Amino acid sequence: EAGVTQFPSHSVIEKGQTVTLRCDPISGHDNLYWYRRVMGKEIKFLLHFVKESKQDESGMPNNRFLAERTGGTYSTLKVQPAELEDSGVYFCASSQFSGFGYEQYFGPGTRLTVT
Amino acid sequence: AQSVTQLGSHVSVSEGALVLLRCNYSSSVPPYLFWYVQYPNQGLQLLLKYTTGATLVKGINGFEAEFKKSETSFHLTKPSAHMSDAAEYFCAVSDYGQNFVFGPGTRLSVLP
Numbered sequence: 001e002a003g004v005t006q007f008p009s010h011s012v013i014e015k016g017q018t019v020t021l022r023c024d025p026i027s028g029h030d031n032l033y034w035y036r037r038v039m040g041k042e043i044k045f046l047l048h049f050v051k052e053s054k055q056d057e058s059g060m061p062n063n064r065f066l067a068e069r070t071g072g073t074y075s076t077l078k079v080q081p082a083e084l085e086d087s088g089v090y091f092c093a094s095s096q097f098s099g100f101g102y103e104q105y106f107g108p109g110t111r112l113t114v115t
Numbered sequence: 116a117q118s119v120t121q122l123g124s125h126v127s128v129s130e131g132a133l134v135l136l137r138c139n140y141s142s143s144v145p146p147y148l149f150w151y152v153q154y155p156n157q158g159l160q161l162l163l164k165y166t167t168g169a170t171l172v173k174g175i176n177g178f179e180a181e182f183k184k185s186e187t188s189f190h191l192t193k194p195s196a197h198m199s200d201a202a203e204y205f206c207a208v209s210d211y212g213q214n215f216v217f218g219p220g221t222r223l224s225v226l227p
Contacts, residue, residue, distance in 0.1 A: 004158075031213075033215075035215075035217075040220075041219065042217050042218065042219045042220075043159075043205065043207075043215075043217040043220075044217075045214065045215060045216070048213070048214075056214070091158070091159065093159075093215075095213075102211065102213055103161070103164065104215060105161075106151070106158050106159035106160075107158050108157055108158035109158055109159075
């Protein structure tokens with residue numbers, strides 16, 4: 001079974017440009033999460049989808065970030081326009097109920113560098 | 116609100132020595148607790164988790180952790196470190212497996 005995949009693995013863009021990150025969850029997982037780790041700090045929650053609906057987007061830093069999950073499958077996270085402080089590693093995770101709660105499976109992350 | 120602290124951003128041990136990585140949490144509900152490991156240029160991999168039941172949890176690669184409610188701790192241990200254990204380790208707390216809150220991470224170095 002394929003795990004969570006993310007594309008690209010690394011993106012370098014200039015301040016003011018737009019970048020779109022993609023996450024493909026494990027097939028059949030209704031829950032999809034985005035996290036971000038900035039400059040070696042804590043991994044911070046950004047938002048949570050249940051199927052195509054945003055369950056919780058309390059962690060989104062500002063309106064320059066837009067997340068979508070079309071048809072409840074893959075998700076995209078767009079940053080427009082990118083700022084220097086957006087640099088970091090963006091992780092995606094997916095989960096499904098297993099009887100003991102939910103276990104989140106993480107992707108390898110996308111390293112975003114804004115110059 | 117939930118929170119996690121990890122004592123020591125960087126821990127060094129000699130190969131063959133005991134590994135002890137500390138994690139303390141706060142949670143207003145019965146916590147689910149996790150340890151994840153990130154090897155260089157890889158994603159987060161689940162080492163072990165505590166949900167309910169036995170408080171001593173065994174994970175992959177010889178790691179284990181003990182949930183101590185009275186101490187609000189979930190320290191990670193391994194009796195004998197290997198060079199391959201060098202990585203960054205993250206403790207996390209969640210409510211029922213949703214809404215993860217991560218600690219800042221501890222980078223483990225293993226010296227020959």
